[in-house]
Amino acid sequence: MSEGSVRWQTATVIDIVVRTPRIKSFFLSLEHPFEFQAGQHVDIRLTAPDGYQAMRSYSIASAPDHGTSIELAVERLDDGEVSMFMHDVIVPGDEIEVRGPLGGHFIWSVTDGGPLLLLGGGSGVVPLVSMVRHLKAANLAGSTVPVLLLLSARTWDEALFRDELLEFNKEMSGFTFVLNLTREASARGQDFGRRIDAAMAADVVKRLPGPPVHVFVCGSNAFVNAAADSALAAGIPAETIRTERYGG
Amino acid sequence: MATTRGFTGRPRATDLSSRIPPGQHLEKDFPVLSAGPTPRIRIADWTFTLKVGPRPVKTWSWTEFNALPMTQMTRDIHCVTTWSKLDTVWEGVLVDDILKAASIEAPTPYVLAHSFDGYSTNVPMQDLAGKAMVALRFGGEPLDSDHGGPARLLVPHLYFWKSAKWLNGLQFTERDEAGFWELRGYHMYGDPWREQRYSGD
Numbered sequence: 117m118s119e120g121s122v123r124w125q126t127a128t129v130i131d132i133v134v135r136t137p138r139i140k141s142f143f144l145s146l147e148h149p150f151e152f153q154a155g156q157h158v159d160i161r162l163t164a165p166d167g168y169q170a171m172r173s174y175s176i177a178s179a180p181d182h183g184t185s186i187e188l189a190v191e192r193l194d195d196g197e198v199s200m201f202m203h204d205v206i207v208p209g210d211e212i213e214v215r216g217p218l219g220g221h222f223i224w225s226v227t228d229g230g231p232l233l234l235l236g237g238g239s240g241v242v243p244l245v246s247m248v249r250h251l252k253a254a255n256l257a258g259s260t261v262p263v264l265l266l267l268s269a270r271t272w273d274e275a276l277f278r279d280e281l282l283e284f285n286k287e288m289s290g291f292t293f294v295l296n297l298t299r300e301a302s303a304r305g306q307d308f309g310r311r312i313d314a315a316m317a318a319d320v321v322k323r324l325p326g327p328p329v330h331v332f333v334c335g336s337n338a339f340v341n342a343a344a345d346s347a348l349a350a351g352i353p354a355e356t357i358r359t360e361r362y363g364g
Numbered sequence: 365m366a367t368t369r370g371f372t373g374r375p376r377a378t379d380l381s382s383r384i385p386p387g388q389h390l391e392k393d394f395p396v397l398s399a400g401p402t403p404r405i406r407i408a409d410w411t412f413t414l415k416v417g418p419r420p421v422k423t424w425s426w427t428e429f430n431a432l433p434m435t436q437m438t439r440d441i442h443c444v445t446t447w448s449k450l451d452t453v454w455e456g457v458l459v460d461d462i463l464k465a466a467s468i469e470a471p472t473p474y475v476l477a478h479s480f481d482g483y484s485t486n487v488p489m490q491d492l493a494g495k496a497m498v499a500l501r502f503g504g505e506p507l508d509s510d511h512g513g514p515a516r517l518l519v520p521h522l523y524f525w526k527s528a529k530w531l532n533g534l535q536f537t538e539r540d541e542a543g544f545w546e547l548r549g550y551h552m553y554g555d556p557w558r559e560q561r562y563s564g565d
């Protein structure tokens with residue numbers, strides 16, 4: 117991470133897309149575009165007229181090679197100071213302050229290789245989708261890495277980036293998408309419908325051509341604990357597991 | 365500073381503002397952040413080692429460590445992810461008391477804190493002396509593994525990533541050596557009042 121890359125800059129909201137009943141994507145055009153790695157995040161800062169500032173971290177959903185704009189996907193939390201403001205007040209054309217890219221641990225590039233196991237809960241799939249989009253771009257350039265993404269969501273409708281991931285599952289060699297619904301029966305045979313456990317982790321690991329070399333787990337604290345413990349119980353060494361916790 | 369259209373922020377209790385550093389907000393819960401799975405460390409396997417460079421000076425078992433003088437501290441804590449929590453109550457062994465028990469005085473100005481999961485963070489000795497402890501209890505209860513139990517470092521006046529979880533030792537170093545998060549872009553010192561979040565701040 118170069119020092120110059122972490123100054124605050126102004127970003128303009130160019131588009132807002134409703135992704136699920138509780139999650140919207142915000143497309144930000146950057147005054148000073150930056151290069152980033154899949155898995156990194158930005159900090160955003162809001163300032164009230166009396167000088168009060170609120171700052172929160174949001175993972176970048178875009179593929180690293182995207183260009184001058186980035187996508188953030190933000191879940192609306194009731195009583196959440198920043199996420200509620202973004203959902204209820206921000207409209208295209210608004211400006212917010214952004215700094216990034218940030219984070220040098222929860223990152224993956226095709227050159228890091230695989231097999232790669234991605235475990236995401238709710239909006240925690242955001243940095244993982246950046247990795248899969250990165251893989252998709254690399255795929256087109258001829259490199260393949262075996263990747264399995266397990267997304268845990270409450271319902272079919274709440275599964276963030278579901279359609280894109282289903283599409284990728286069909287057209288990308290080496291990529292497997294597994295959906296786990298905790299409050300609804302799943303629609304596809306290869307999916308699950310319960311809370312993540314060791315048996316589920318062991319099952320998805322077997323669908324990779326070899327033991328995962330890198331495992332990324334992201335979501336609420338409760339999800340990360342359950343998923344990381346499941347991966348450990350399925351025999352994955354602790355050193356290969358990296359986690360990012362969104363709080364909650 | 366550009367104001368954000370339509371943003372007023374949550375209603376705030378102004379009398380607390382002097383205790384909340386810039387860019388931080390008050391949190392009632394206790395969020396958890398860490399780089400990997402939560403290590404579950406058995407008390408029987410727990411040890412704490414004080415080192416000078418590569419040389420171990422003294423190692424304590426859990427029972428031996430718990431026999432050291434205990435101190436209670438009530439402090440405000442500040443996480444780099446922008447939450448602050450006020451009046452948290454900790455109990456543990458002051459770093460000063462650990463040095464005393466090992467019969468040494470700080471041989472260098474720099475310390476690396478080490479953890480069971482391989483992580484480390486650097487803290488100047490000046491910021492440990494009289495200010496920091498190895499905490500064993502939080503809010504009157506044994507420290508939860510989520511929050512770094514059995515024992516974590518507590519350096520309350522620096523951003524909380526300096527308060528290394530799952531601590532298993534302190535090491536004096538010749539130079540100020542970057543730890544895990546510092547190597548990954550975080551600030552070498554981490555003063556919340558000066559918003560030293562990332563390198564270059």
Ligand SMILES: Cc1cc2nc3c(=O)[nH]c(=O)nc-3n(C[C@H](O)[C@H](O)[C@H](O)COP(=O)(O)OP(=O)(O)OC[C@H]3O[C@@H](n4cnc5c(N)ncnc54)[C@H](O)[C@@H]3O)c2cc1C
Nearest residue numbers: 172173174175190191193194195196197198199239242362
């Ligand atoms: C590295 C990183 C990446 C992240 N990436 C994403 C991402 O891609 N997408 C995403 O959606 N989130 C992400 N997060 C989480 C995000 O940073 C915020 O924590 C989240 O949006 C909540 O912020 P908020 O201001 O809306 O809620 P906050 O105001 O911070 O509140 C957090 C929770 O506490 C409750 N709460 C707070 N104050 C009160 C009160 N006074 N009374 C009652 N309840 C209260 C709220 O209901 C809420 O559930 C990320 C976090 C990190 C650390």
